[in-house]
Amino acid sequence: MRVVSTLTAGLGLAGLLAGTVAAAAPPDVPKETRQTLSWDRCPADQKELNEAGAQCAKITVPLDYADPGGRTIQLAISRVKARSPERRGILLSNPGGPGGTGLAHTLALRPTLKDAADHYDLIGFDPRFLGESTPLTCGPAPRPAPPPPTTTPRADFEASVRAARDTARRCHEHGDNATLLPHASTRNVARDMDAIRAALGERELSYYGVSYGADLGAVYTQLFPRRADRVVLDSSTDPAATQYELFQRSGAPAEAALGSRVRADVRALLERAERHPIPVEGQRLNAPLLRMIFKQLVQHEEYDAQLASVVADLKKAAAGEDIEPGPALAGLLALLSSPELADSMVGGALFMCGDGGWPAGGWPKNPETYWKNMRRSHATQPVFGPYVNSMIAPCAFWESAPREPGTKIGNAVPVLLLQARHDNNVPYEGALALHRRLTGSRLLTADIRAHGVYGRGNDGLTSVPCADRAVNTYLRDGTLPAADLTCPKPEDHS
Template sequence: MIRLKTTLTAAAVAAGLLAGTGSAAADPVEAESAQRGGLSRYYDQRLDWAACGHEQLDAAGAQCANVTVPLDYQRPRGRTITVAVSRLKAADPARRRGIMLSNPGGPGGAGLDMMLRVQGWMSPDVRARYDLIGMDPRGIGRSSPVDCKWSVGPMLRSAGVDRAGFDRVVALESDLAKRCAEREGDRLPHITTRNTARDMDVVRGAMGEQRVSYFGWSYGTYLGAVYTQMFPQRTDRFVLDSAVDPRKYGLGMFQDLGAPNEAALDLWAEWTARHDAEYHLGTTAKQVRAGVEELIRRSARTPIRVGDYTVDDNFVPIALFGPLSDPRAYPLLAGQVRELTDAADGKGAPPSPELEQALRFMFGPGAHQDGDGQAAVLCGDVRYQRDPESYWRDIQRSRATQPVFGAFANNITACAFWAQPKERPTVVHNNRPALIVQATGDTRTAYQHGVALHKAMTGSRLVTLKDVPVHAVFGNYPNTCTENVVNTYFADGTLPARDLTCQDDAR
């Protein structure tokens, strides 16, 4: 899904052509490119590995390189861009199996340093066998980044409580799309998931590897699934954690966020009520939830001043959405709701560092370089409904059962005003082996999305983490069962004999 740092991580995923059913067949476009041979200079390029100029990567002994790729794969002799990659070499060269590519999600997540975090969750056996490869996808981070000069961070907003709030968002999203078209119009059609998958295959070839293994979170599961469809003979061991249903990538993916976030809000409200002595937000879950809903209405009537920022009903649900992706963040969320409530009551105080970071990411200078790259991929991959009234009708229908998040999950984005995609979406249907890991309470990529991806990839196994409202499991949320399954698969290629369910260690 999408990663919005402290405040927001949303999920997303993208495009291609059906090349076969049952078994994986090479995507026709990719087969045509291979026959032309016009890409050989990219696959055969020599990579110049050097220090990364990144404190943590350099301290870990990583190396970085820039990989040259065509902006437009249909014009391989045309304009080029670069994709930044990092490498943490296998701990035991004698046992090395190959490379493991990765993606942290988003889209829009810079992944150059992702494997620094994930490697700590890998068994010594796995670390011995793989060069771990981080990558900033095209248009993101160090990889020829998109820069539309937005005045805000991500494009995602709640529609608020009434038509006035929705109309504000419509105007904002139209302006954001216009800015990108004016500044980056010639590049935008090529900042897509399909092209990132092609870039991954160029990285594979330039590193002299026949196949790749892969680990991806959230949107990274969609990217990984698209790669298996486009380059089926190049896949080795793929782990797709917190998956997106390829058929719902786009608006349907966002709409499915509403229900699990309402459920997670109830769990948080129960936790907060048990800690009323600290946060004073209510002694029952019903009181806590009612206070949150009233806070949103109050921010619509009178926007809340918090430090240098003004917060209204378009923002408050987003502030809730971020921490709800992990139950360990419940204290953080309770503290921020207390801060916003105090500010609404006129008890102004400088925001905590955590709330300041969240506000700066949404509204502050420089935040645009995360948001516009994310939009380029989300909007460039699939078609979106263009009529604002259709979004408004969905929002209104959702309010009864999703009073906090319906106006966010069903809201309009800049994609409604974007140019139509250059390629058709990828239909994922193959039998490539993969391990899919999904928590039942995932608030970013709903559990049914993992089930759907498992059905689309008939050679996969599904590992369910039961009754945990967390997004991103392996490498993020401690669980002995899921860690053992993932490490076993990466180490020796053994998938579970059947789908399995893991219990939360914390229970």
């Protein structure tokens, strides 16, 4: 189960770019020269990299690319050298989020890449302010108070507003964050990617990005079209929409994905939890938490059995039974209280709030906007409408204004786009919108309900063989499909 990445995306931290204003051409990497890098073993916690014989290093980049002689930060990168004498170049990747670290991500693609991996140095990197790349943290969060025994939808909403406002305050006031935060943006991560290319002495880079990583890749093609070699963008969004708009658009396909078998039970559980949170294992699950759990479980067809198991457990708990949660519910409960999820949410906020437009990232500043949209959505999307419309990001209260507008996408760089037709995290229409703007692209559609198409077998999900083959052929031989195509639906979802 892609637990952290997909749950984080379900929380509204998917790859969502804001703004449609064209900007002046960005500054390129200053002094296009190769840096002298000190390669060494990777950090001890990067077991897979060290076992693969990878090397790690730090490169230096400007904090502000508009001031290349000013303050600098360091980016952590990894390298697994190409195996083939017919080396193509370097392949970078990003796992999404935003907020996902990626030092080992490109290496993790190797089982699916197969022989295509042999032609590239596999380069992983942690985006700026994450992981080992000049990490930025917010002030410590107070221990969350459990939901009270009784509540109302308005009380739950007000609690989410307080939490978002507090996160914004803690992030802005902590350490040197007020100086750093304005430079946490997708445009700067794309520039950092180009700085990695330059530091390694390469003329071009190839790239695979999924979810937010796909949107990052689209920005790279816009800023550095002559540096983009073979680019694969998996599960992308409409580049003309704001983050909040994209989040709202995920409600309808999620509602459709719920299915008739569990819909009545899910609605009954939510109606109960909106007044009386459901006690499970010493925790109380209010309606927002239940919607968050259900949103995770409708993202992949393979999760349907887990959804049924979770609903069965919750029905027993709602009836007053003292239950021991099954593996699916137990895992989600542990994740909801884990520092790993909290860290990924903060990392996501950095880039959601730093991408163009004001309010930060296009999030409405008035909480009543969210409340009204939430109430309005209930009629047609009773399960997920209140969730996707009421999710108020810390960006609504962000004190650091983005330094630049969003990136207007429109170029002819050859790109392979992948999209699941029934993706309810980043809906299919977003990929169609990006496809129209990337006039040199080919769109490969997988007729499945999923978030992420390439390399699904690596995560224990049903692979899409024709998609895997198309990506590998493109990365190995440079051959895009002759036209857009649809991969047949895999028969096995075990």
